[in-house]
Amino acid sequence: MAEDPSGPAQRLRHTEHVMGTVFSFDLRHPPTRANRAALAEAVAWLHHVDRVFSTYRPDSAVSRIGDGSMNVCDAPPEVDRVLRMCERAESASRGCFSARAGGRLDPSGLVKGWAAEQAYAILRTAGAPNSLVNGGGDIRLGGEPAPGRPWRVALADPCRPGGVLTTVEGRDFAVATSGSAERGPHVLDPRTGRPAHRLLAATVTGPDLTWADCWATAAVVLGADAHAWIGSQPGYELLTVGLDGGARRSAGFPLRGPDGP
Known part of the structure; x- marks a missing residue:
């Protein structure tokens, strides 16, 4: 969930049920005709x-x-x-991400993040760069929510339903989480065809939601090895929660500072 520092007169929001999940939009721009048209185009794209x-x-x-x-x-x-x-993701993840996990063609592990990234690009191109697109919990945050302020996103604690694990903050970035805490072990290990069970959750931040989403899925399959691997993906950072509830993060993971604005 993203923090909300702006007033209702300076924003445009919308929720759309599509692609088997809920997409939400939060444009930190006035609800002008042009911005409404850009939002309609982004929804039509999904x-x-x-x-x-x-x-x-x-x-x-x-x-x-x-x-x-x-x-x-x-x-x-x-x-x-x-x-x-998808082929690039499979190669980069050492086979831990695949569009054919389970023996059938299914690129949906990449498509949702990519679709949200492209929806944000529509808004940015139309002149609404300070916008958020949330596709079922995987989020693209563009620009900043208000002048001089970063976006802040609370990460759910997989060990405490309704609890917050930590908060990330930044400008113009993406954040994606994968894991078994809410939906059970639904991420398949393409190498075995069986559910991955080495982590409760993995969250990846970076410049593009397409790859943040892919790398979060791959990290769940890799388990603890994901921390050594994420360094090969420049610009992307990782936070994992192990089966024992212990959290571990890469050095550049963008946590909110204790004295942040």
Whole structure:
């Protein structure tokens, strides 16, 4: 949850149920016609992504590629782009992230963060850079929420339902969390096909939500080894919660300072 230092006259908010989750938007800009149009474009983009990439729609491009009734070259161009990013993520994560975990084509582990990142890019390009896009708890925070103030995001404590583990802060960054605390062991280890069970949670911060989301998933599979690995991803930082409830963070993880503004 992001802190709210601005008044209602200087912001535009919206919630949308799409892609099997809830996306929320918080534009720290006046609700002008141009900003409303940018928000509508960003929402329409998410629904387009859902139609193309949903594994629950039998007529989506991803479903049809998976069942052999469509070739990648005949799908919308963003499908090839996403699958190439998935290949990059699989290579960079040493096989701990894959679009084929469980034996079927499913790039949704990358798509949600990528879709939110692109939705934010729509807002930024339209002149609303000081905005937040939250896709089911994975968040892209652009610019700053008010002049001279950083964004602040509370991270849930996986050991205490409703509790806060810590708070991160910064300007123009992304934060993504993966783990088993709320949904059980749903992250599969692509190397074994079985649920990963080495961490309760992993949170990654960095400049792009596409990769923060991927690396959080990979970190859950890697477990404690993720801390040595995250250094190979410049600009990204990691916080993990082990099975014993102990938290560990990389040196640059952006915690809120005790005397922060």
